[in-house]
Amino acid sequence: DQQVKQNSPSLSVQEGRISILNCDYTNSMFDYFLWYKKYPAEGPTFLISISSIKDKNEDGRFTVFLNKSAKHLSLHIVPSQPGDSAVYFCAASFSGGGADGLTFGKGTHLIIQP
Amino acid sequence: DGGITQSPKYLFRKEGQNVTLSCEQNLNHDAMYWYRQDPGQGLRLIYYSQIVNDFQKGDIAEGYSVSREKKESFPLTVTSAQKNPTAFYLCASSFGQGVSEQYFGPGTRLTVT
Numbered sequence: 001d002q003q004v005k006q007n008s009p010s011l012s013v014q015e016g017r018i019s020i021l022n023c024d025y026t027n028s029m030f031d032y033f034l035w036y037k038k039y040p041a042e043g044p045t046f047l048i049s050i051s052s053i054k055d056k057n058e059d060g061r062f063t064v065f066l067n068k069s070a071k072h073l074s075l076h077i078v079p080s081q082p083g084d085s086a087v088y089f090c091a092a093s094f095s096g097g098g099a100d101g102l103t104f105g106k107g108t109h110l111i112i113q114p
Numbered sequence: 115d116g117g118i119t120q121s122p123k124y125l126f127r128k129e130g131q132n133v134t135l136s137c138e139q140n141l142n143h144d145a146m147y148w149y150r151q152d153p154g155q156g157l158r159l160i161y162y163s164q165i166v167n168d169f170q171k172g173d174i175a176e177g178y179s180v181s182r183e184k185k186e187s188f189p190l191t192v193t194s195a196q197k198n199p200t201a202f203y204l205c206a207s208s209f210g211q212g213v214s215e216q217y218f219g220p221g222t223r224l225t226v227t
Contacts, residue, residue: 041221043120046216102157102216103159105156
């Protein structure tokens with residue numbers, strides 16, 4: 001059973017608009033969440049993270065929102081730029097840090113259109 | 115420059131052969147990890163090591179083996195027992211203590227025919 005789900009395999013957004021990528025999780029023991037960006041044939045690059053004690057974390061154009069009661073998190077990218085086109089993975093971990101490994105969703109392919 | 119290196123980028127092997135993928139980091143991280151990615155799938159954890167000379171199985175460890183003799187190195191051996199070895203393999207590392215994101219290497223594409 002998938003514990004981290006990204007239900008949209010792909011998302012197309014116009015340049016300059018907001019991109020919203022969604023992620024749901026089923027295991028209430030997860031307490032740390034991360035977003036990674038990945039280009040083909042490369043390793044994922046860390047973008048932003050959020051601890052379960054917060055409901056929002058912001059870093060430049062990237063904001064992650066966490067709704068623990070709904071077991072849902074989202075990544076907002078504003079404004080979207082052509083270089084943002086990539087696959088975005090949501091990941092979750094136990095015990096505050098991922099020392100035991102991360103559980104990943106299947107990814108959402110974000111396409112920024114000019 | 116600090117980072118994680120994986121070699122080679124592309125690897126081809128015949129079925130029935132064992133193959134070892136290299137992973138080295140100079141970030142002074144305690145923890146290291148191996149993941150596998152298949153098309154249209156997320157990353158799945160194969161093995162991880164929180165400290166030298168110790169490692170744990172991940173979700174899909176069958177057919178794989180690892181060693182952690184040095185802090186900087188965490189090689190992965192794909193054995194002939196792995197039924198579907200063709201995949202993109204990613205190594206990662208982290209400080210392993212408290213809240214700590216994982217940093218990934220560039221990956222190795224293994225093709226077994």
